[in-house]
Amino acid sequence: MEFSPNNNLPLTKFESMLKTNHVLFFDSEEFENIIHHYLTLGKVSLAKKAIKLGLQQHPDSINLRLFKVEIFVFEDKLKEADILLNELYELEPHNDEIYIQKANIFSKKDNHKKAIHVLKQALELTDDVQDIYSLIGMEYLFLDKFEDAKYYFMKCMEEDTEDYSALYNMIYCFEFLDQQDEAIEYLNSLLNKNPYSEVAWHQLGKQYYALKEYTKALTSFDFAIISDDTFVGAYLEKGKVLEKLKRYEDALESYTLTLELDDATSFALLRIGQCYEKLNQDDLAIQYYKKTIKEDPLLDKGWIAIIKFYNKKQNYKKSLYYVNKAINIDSENVSFWKFYAQLNFRLNFLEEAERGYKKALELGNYELETWLVRGDILLKLGEPQAAIYNFIQASEFYPENAEIEYRLAGLYFSLNETEKGEYHLKNGLCFNTEYAFIIEELFPKVYKKRLIKNLLKSK
Template sequence: MQFDLNNDGELSIQKFELMLKSNEVGFFDSDEFDQIIEHYLDEGKIALARKAIGLGISQHPTSVNLKLYRAEMFIFDNQFDEAENVLNELFEIEPNNAEIYIQKANIFSKTDRHSKSIELLKKALDLTHDQADVYNLIGMEFLFIEDYSNAKVNFMKCLELDDSDYSALYNIIYCFDFLNEHERAVDYLNLFLDRNPYSEVAWHQVGKQYFDLKMYEKSLAAFEFAIISDDHFVGAYLEKGKVLEKLGRYNEAIENYQITLKLDDPTSFAYLRLGKCFEKLGLDENAVKYFKQCVKEDPLLDKGWLSIVNYYTKRLDFQNALSYIEKATEIDADNALYWKKYASINKRLNFIEEAEYGYRRAIELGNYELSTWINRCDILIQLGEIEPAILNVENGLEFYPQEVELEYRLAGLHLKRGELIKGKFHLQNALKRDSEYIIILEEIFPAEYRLKDVQDLLKR
């Protein structure tokens, strides 16, 4: 098979793929193999990259670059011993090759030895021509060990050398956010914008910082500059809409959210915010239309389902509310918020057993709010389930040991079971904390409230 040798990257890839299809072997120089392998790695075509590495080394057994790719593949496959053997062999040949240090650092990183990785990357800094990339890698290692201050410093050094590396800029802001340094983040971004006045990403980020600082007018101005820099920047329109909502300018917020629907595929977030804006304007039919669009776009977004349910609940249309919350639980049966809402609607409809089930599921899924324990207890009492009611209150007291409403209920439950000593014990505890809540006993346990022992205790 004859090839017209050419170092053009695209032609090299075409030649390589033609060779694979024809099942014949063609010759490529080592630079061509570099281009082919890099292409497949960038495209995520790992199997083809492996084939190119194997063939490349068979044709150029002394190529350091190709062997570095082989080491990289070993690391990708978590074959660290094999990778280290290759790298040690290469170190003997080229001890000043920065990429050897970088790949060794990668092994340390993957095996959670981040301090060792940082040491090697610092050595690579003195040997590489691409210091920006190495500073970025050092920053990531500091992120792994949650040293956000040092991570931030290294990402900043990366950005000084390459101000187009927006991943470094995002990481710098992430560090500022984690350290709760919003004012310092604004100062840094403003310095960056002095050098890069048309950076839509920087304007977007400074707008978010002003938003967190509740400086909404400045935040709005920043997002407007982001849009001036790139009038197709969907994220800036979304954030601008959020600021306009905060300022009560709902019609303008709607305009911005609707722009995002035209610029890109619709998002559930935009539909949700549109619904909320129309709701604020009292345009309820428009609001519920967008809430329904929201859950159609993303059936797992609980805020969308809960907004629909709340819409019908406010109108006392509990049947429709129940219908939608049941759909929500079918889609995501492990959402505690859904089950609590399911329970409260069934309670309003006087479907007591379903309500009890909803509160029980909410608790099982981690909803430990006081109201959940109390509501479930009262329903269990209605159902005559005294044992489960006691267990429910005792579990609730583990989370709210000083909560008098639970203590009065526990007193009443023990009295109802004829356990006078336990009942009086919990009643005394409750009375010491707040005697005014005795009305709980009087209303929920009227017969037990009238007991002579209870009345004598109250008199004392």
């Protein structure tokens, strides 16, 4: 039982008792409702107080003791929970809740197979099979047994076609198994039974969107909106489809409606900005990009949209200004550092550009281009040893890469380390002769040497 504004007397009475320390009597069912209320709100300490007082007044109540088990499990006191459950099993061996809590303990111990076994026993003892089907489905998800999980979530839907939690989990299984066609077939059968299920229409649209069947996706989202004209998610998804169809003005209308229905989301603001940019309405585009980062400063896509916007306009200084602001908020974002490096390079700030590429590498961006550009910048900065170290590291990620080998050859020859230079030049010629121009382009003095010309001609 849930407390409502017109039926919260036991709760008010209980909270008044806590303030006055004057002990009042409640029947066991009232205690159960109070405990359930607090657990639903996540107020565990108040739930524990209610359990303690409840058991003082009703020490033989099985349900109150089961709540105590639930708290033990929540606090990872699995041994204490197990002992109490065994006592309760002796008293009520056919109580399905005892089996559910036992399964919960097995699940906490990552013994999901035993949890499933116990839950299947509980199925034979209960009239409320829907919740247990859901629990079994979740245990199969933990085991990555998606077909089995899907089966039990379908069983949930057979009990209640509006069990949307089960529906979402089932769709997750379909998607993981790459069964879009089967998902579409299932959702259509569900809609035949419940044609005004906005969630089913929404999920159907997402399946069509994944298959790039945008016209069918659009129809599905329209039906979701007909079923519930306040369904923000359907408007957002509809906007995405309209963008794919290059109907940017219609997409704008769909996204803008979400701002009227609910608080602004950074996603909607960003998409509105991108639609305005597609429509060449730059002032409105940048206005919404700025609203995006104000709404959610941690959303990297918002910052990247502004950075790219000014970059396209060749306003590199302004683009770099926003990169620096983004890095101040999230200094571990690889994309920000790559933009930092690229923009500084375009502005001929080589030391800062090198710093940016170095940071990107430290954060795990091991793309070949990052290694190559950083090494070339180090060469321009007159740091050949650092450049060599950079390319040697790169060769560990990209062995037998001609672009790296020619650069190493040129560097070693420029340092008069002829033997190493020859070794890498021969490697480069062996891997790919087409990149031999790197020697002439990056190391013109080395290229003029007779030894190098002879080695290049030999190939």
